Amino acid sequence: MKRIMIQKELRIAQRTLDVWGREAQVKKATEECVELASALLHDTGSDLAMRDKVIHEMVDVGIMLDQLALIYIVDPRELAIKRAMVFDRLERLLDLGVHLDKDAGVGGTM
Numbered sequence: 341m342k343r344i345m346i347q348k349e350l351r352i353a354q355r356t357l358d359v360w361g362r363e364a365q366v367k368k369a370t371e372e373c374v375e376l377a378s379a380l381l382h383d384t385g386s387d388l389a390m391r392d393k394v395i396h397e398m399v400d401v402g403i404m405l406d407q408l409a410l411i412y413i414v415d416p417r418e419l420a421i422k423r424a425m426v427f428d429r430l431e432r433l434l435d436l437g438v439h440l441d442k443d444a445g446v447g448g449t450m
């Protein structure tokens with residue numbers, strides 16, 4: 341079932357690119373990232389409506405990431421390898437007890 345959904349989503353992502361084109365979808369991806377960033381910045385952690393907004397924007401960004409993977413011809417294995425590398429680096433920092441400066445905006449990714 342999951343595989344069927346992924347194939348369906350990829351097919352729709354490709355159709356979206358075919359209809360609106362690379363330039364428009366890169367711009368749309370940028371907009372969706374800004375919308376997620378805005379929702380996160382306005383989230384106080386206690387507003388259920390804002391939680392729903394954050395989830396909505398996470399979905400939007402996820403959909404745009406799928407389109408960006410098609411635009412930039414990203415092999416899912418390449419993405420998985422790079423993701424694992426970032427997690428490994430983060431784990432090493434955590435294991436070293438490196439304190440990341442919260443006020444400087446540095447968090448769980450590098």
Ligand SMILES: [Mg+2]
Nearest residue numbers: 372375397400
């Ligand atoms: Mg959005």
